[in-house]
Amino acid sequence: MTNVGIIPGLQPSAGQDFVPKLVGFGGSPTQTIIKDTRRAVGRYIINNQGLVVYSGSITFASGDTIGSGENIWGISLPFPANRSSGGADLPIGSAFLWQGSASNPQLVLTGLTSLMDPVAIGGGSQGAQDYYFQTFLTEIIAFGTGAFTSGATTCTIDASAQLGTTFTPNAYDLHIVPTNVPSTNAQWLSVQNINSGTNAGTGKFDVVIKASATTTPVQFAWRARAWPNTSATFAVLMNSQRPWAWANGHSIGWRVQYEAKR
Amino acid sequence: MTNVGILPGLNADGWRTYPLEVKCVGNTVDGGSPVDPIIRTANGGASIGTSTNFARYLIVDHQYVVVEVMMTFFHQETSEDWGAGGAYAIKLPFPAYRMTGPGNPCPIPLSNGAAMAYWAFANPWVTVPLIPTLADPFDDLRGHEDEYFQCYTPFWLRYSNALGNSLSASTVTTSLSDLWGAPRAEDIEFTFIDAAGVGSGSGLVGVTATTGPPSTPSFTLQCGGAAANADFFYRILGKHPSGQFSALLSPTVPWPMQPASDFGLFPNIFIQLAYEAKR
Numbered sequence: 001m002t003n004v005g006i007i008p009g010l011q012p013s014a015g016q017d018f019v020p021k022l023v024g025f026g027g028s029p030t031q032t033i034i035k036d037t038r039r040a041v042g043r044y045i046i047n048n049q050g051l052v053v054y055s056g057s058i059t060f061a062s063g064d065t066i067g068s069g070e071n072i073w074g075i076s077l078p079f080p081a082n083r084s085s086g087g088a089d090l091p092i093g094s095a096f097l098w099q100g101s102a103s104n105p106q107l108v109l110t111g112l113t114s115l116m117d118p119v120a121i122g123g124g125s126q127g128a129q130d131y132y133f134q135t136f137l138t139e140i141i142a143f144g145t146g147a148f149t150s151g152a153t154t155c156t157i158d159a160s161a162q163l164g165t166t167f168t169p170n171a172y173d174l175h176i177v178p179t180n181v182p183s184t185n186a187q188w189l190s191v192q193n194i195n196s197g198t199n200a201g202t203g204k205f206d207v208v209i210k211a212s213a214t215t216t217p218v219q220f221a222w223r224a225r226a227w228p229n230t231s232a233t234f235a236v237l238m239n240s241q242r243p244w245a246w247a248n249g250h251s252i253g254w255r256v257q258y259e260a261k262r
Numbered sequence: 263m264t265n266v267g268i269l270p271g272l273n274a275d276g277w278r279t280y281p282l283e284v285k286c287v288g289n290t291v292d293g294g295s296p297v298d299p300i301i302r303t304a305n306g307g308a309s310i311g312t313s314t315n316f317a318r319y320l321i322v323d324h325q326y327v328v329v330e331v332m333m334t335f336f337h338q339e340t341s342e343d344w345g346a347g348g349a350y351a352i353k354l355p356f357p358a359y360r361m362t363g364p365g366n367p368c369p370i371p372l373s374n375g376a377a378m379a380y381w382a383f384a385n386p387w388v389t390v391p392l393i394p395t396l397a398d399p400f401d402d403l404r405g406h407e408d409e410y411f412q413c414y415t416p417f418w419l420r421y422s423n424a425l426g427n428s429l430s431a432s433t434v435t436t437s438l439s440d441l442w443g444a445p446r447a448e449d450i451e452f453t454f455i456d457a458a459g460v461g462s463g464s465g466l467v468g469v470t471a472t473t474g475p476p477s478t479p480s481f482t483l484q485c486g487g488a489a490a491n492a493d494f495f496y497r498i499l500g501k502h503p504s505g506q507f508s509a510l511l512s513p514t515v516p517w518p519m520q521p522a523s524d525f526g527l528f529p530n531i532f533i534q535l536a537y538e539a540k541r
Contacts, residue, residue, distance in 0.1 A: 051328065090534060112391060136380065138388075171455045189454065191453050191454070192455055211459075217344075227497075229387050259320075
């Protein structure tokens with residue numbers, strides 16, 4: 001039978017509210033500003049041996065400033081953490097990365113959280129890394145459509161708004177699906193100059209076909225579900241452009257547990 | 263405002279370290295000869311980064327145990343260090359209560375998602391979530407399965423971005439020699455990065471065959487006509503084949519733990535979990 005109400009012997013609530021901060025570290029960050037703290041909520045409970053269980057969420061909405069220019073995003077902890085070893089990357093919980101119900105498509109991704117790295121470049125953590133957690137990503141996501149012009153064998157896609165200009169996906173990260181029947185057999189489709197060559201530092205890539213069409217050129221949809229890599233600093237960690245370009249309506253939720261500093 | 267320093271009313275530190283022990287385990291019917299990995303710790307070897315390898319626990323109360331484990335394989339180590347022939351079974355500080363009954367599998371997660379395997383500072387730089395459960399009653403655990411946990415992986419993965427993947431005629435066969443099963447055609451993604459020398463009529467490209475043990479696991483890419491020096495990248499997010507340990511974290515799943523493999527310098531396996539100790 002399902003229990004209803006208060007657990008026998010339960011003491012008064014030990015849960016405490018905490019307003020989390022989302023802070024950009026590294027690079028040249030413009031910081032995130034959440035106008036309404038009702039959209040930045042957190043709550044924690046501490047057991048008597050210093051294990052802090054902390055959950056919360058941040059939701060972006062119109063009027064907020066979503067940060068930019070940073071290497072990574074950190075989210076503040078209610079108490080500074082004790083690092084259990086020399087390694088910073090022990091996962092302490094999971095994060096729910098969500099684009100919100102109004103988005104189409106409505107992407108959902110799981111993140112893995114750990115205490116923040118001691119970021120020391122640009123707007124570094126200044127020794128405050130014990131006060132924040134960071135989020136590891138399993139992939140970086142972008143998508144869109146493209147259309148060749150009449151007689152062209154190259155169509156350049158600008159993915160910079162979603163992937164930035166420093167992250168370079170590998171070719172196998174890019175998935176191209178033709179969406180029409182062209183008037184001439186394109187024969188062969190390849191992806192070239194991925195943020196390199198003529199597209200270096202622009203966040204663009206070329207889709208190249210063997211034979212062009214004039215009456216009905218090739219149209220296509222593209223998708224990147226890219227594995228992070230070393231082309232961008234801290235590419236495996238969440239920031240304002242990873243795992244996607246964060247926007248209004250998107251939210252970050254988390255539940256972590258960690259040892260507080262003594 | 264964020265608090266600084268000691269929490270008011272906090273009791274003495276309850277965290278304790280314990281020896282990190284990892285085994286490779288399977289069943290007699292699998293015919294394997296498991297070789298356990300060698301996990302060097304700060305006091306047990308000369309390899310760099312050994313301080314990363316550790317295990318510790320905290321008993322919260324009522325025998326609810328929180329465990330943290332970190333293990334890393336470094337490129338200086340030898341082939342025996344990451345083990346072979348079975349799934350990884352990692353020691354718990356205390357035997358666990360098995361709610362499915364003694365000797366039964368217990369596919370119930372021990373974590374709220376705080377477990378991951380990832381390759382650091384490599385291309386790709388991959389993170390895979392792990393799902394820790396109590397260890398299955400493998401023959402190699404000899405009835406001690408309550409003292410170990412294992413980790414499920416959502417998929418296995420391999421990739422290549424080497425220019426050597428060249429479709430020089432109409433077919434190319436790519437070996438995946440460390441796999442335990444054949445890759446499935448629908449799991450293989452490939453992208454061409456040039457069109458040099460590709461003849462007309464060659465636009466259709468498909469995976470025409472995949473093979474698995476006992477022959478060398480591989481897949482064949484075939485196009486409709488002649489293709490000269492058409493280079494491609496591929497990646498596979500593979501579904502697990504059948505078998506009691508093929509979906510579990512192991513020396514080859516989700517990737518080869520061999521640090522000198524295509525995946526880069528060193529793989530990390532970092533886990534936080536909680537369980538009920540046996541009374």
